[in-house]
Amino acid sequence: MHALHLVAFVACAAIKGGALELPSLASEVQLVGFPGDQTNYNESAPHMRWTGHVGVRFRNAPQDTVFGFTPDTVLRNDMHTLVSTLLDGNSFPGKVSNDFPDFEDATYSPFGVIFVFWDIKAACSEKDCGLSSVRKDMMDVNKSYAFPPEAPLKYRGTAYSACTSTWGESCFNCATYPKSVGLPIPEDTGMLPGYLEKMALLHGSFCRCYKSGRWHSKSDCWAERNRLLFNHCTFEQPVEDL
Numbered sequence: 001m002h003a004l005h006l007v008a009f010v011a012c013a014a015i016k017g018g019a020l021e022l023p024s025l026a027s028e029v030q031l032v033g034f035p036g037d038q039t040n041y042n043e044s045a046p047h048m049r050w051t052g053h054v055g056v057r058f059r060n061a062p063q064d065t066v067f068g069f070t071p072d073t074v075l076r077n078d079m080h081t082l083v084s085t086l087l088d089g090n091s092f093p094g095k096v097s098n099d100f101p102d103f104e105d106a107t108y109s110p111f112g113v114i115f116v117f118w119d120i121k122a123a124c125s126e127k128d129c130g131l132s133s134v135r136k137d138m139m140d141v142n143k144s145y146a147f148p149p150e151a152p153l154k155y156r157g158t159a160y161s162a163c164t165s166t167w168g169e170s171c172f173n174c175a176t177y178p179k180s181v182g183l184p185i186p187e188d189t190g191m192l193p194g195y196l197e198k199m200a201l202l203h204g205s206f207c208r209c210y211k212s213g214r215w216h217s218k219s220d221c222w223a224e225r226n227r228l229l230f231n232h233c234t235f236e237q238p239v240e241d242l
Helices: 003-013 079-087 100-107 131-139 150-156 194-199 224-232
Strands: 015-017 020-022 029-035 052-058 067-071 091-098 113-119 144-146 205-211 214-216
Touching (some): 020 100, 091 131, 113 194
Antiparallel strands (some): 205 214
16 A cells, blocks of 8 residues: 555544544554643643543443543542542542543643553453443442552641552552553552553554644654653654655
8 A cells, every 4th residue: 555545544544522532442442541731720620631640441332431440529620639538548439431522621731641552462361341331330349449559748748648559459540540440550559650650661552742722743642741751652643744
């Protein structure tokens, strides 16, 4: 296939949901995540712009669906209080939902955000790579949500965490939740962006730069706050840049 035609084919293979253009899956299941921007935002930032987020996509689910694990609390309407409570080491019941809007919102940052995609090539431990387990969790999940036990120490100087003894067993954050449905994860602490830096180096991983609601050239996501992740990434470039 001619190189120019191949580029056009790849562009057409992308799946669009709203303004966020998601790449087609190259495997049965894919992890996708972005780091929080704690330089340009504070704990009151909309959606997940300060915290960052990780979700799961499946080939056999709608392509604009990104399953995410978040705290099930009315404090989702007050991000400053929610983040502060989590940084104090507290936990909440968890819930699984389609968090596509949180990923889409992140792309509107005028400061740029790096998305890391990992097409998991390894054989799945479940026949459908965990999709049925995720859907079951959407209906009734018995898992707690907390920030990683390391987070209160880093941000509050306290060693307290409600999930110190249950982390990775019955208590998770968005980054470690996939392990609870049988999927491999880059590392077990769930601390971003280190988790994403490791994910970017795995076989089947690639990155994209989004800014102001559009897919941009990687240079538009260079920032000191992202230096390690930027250097770990293999970026897909928008067609107009190729």
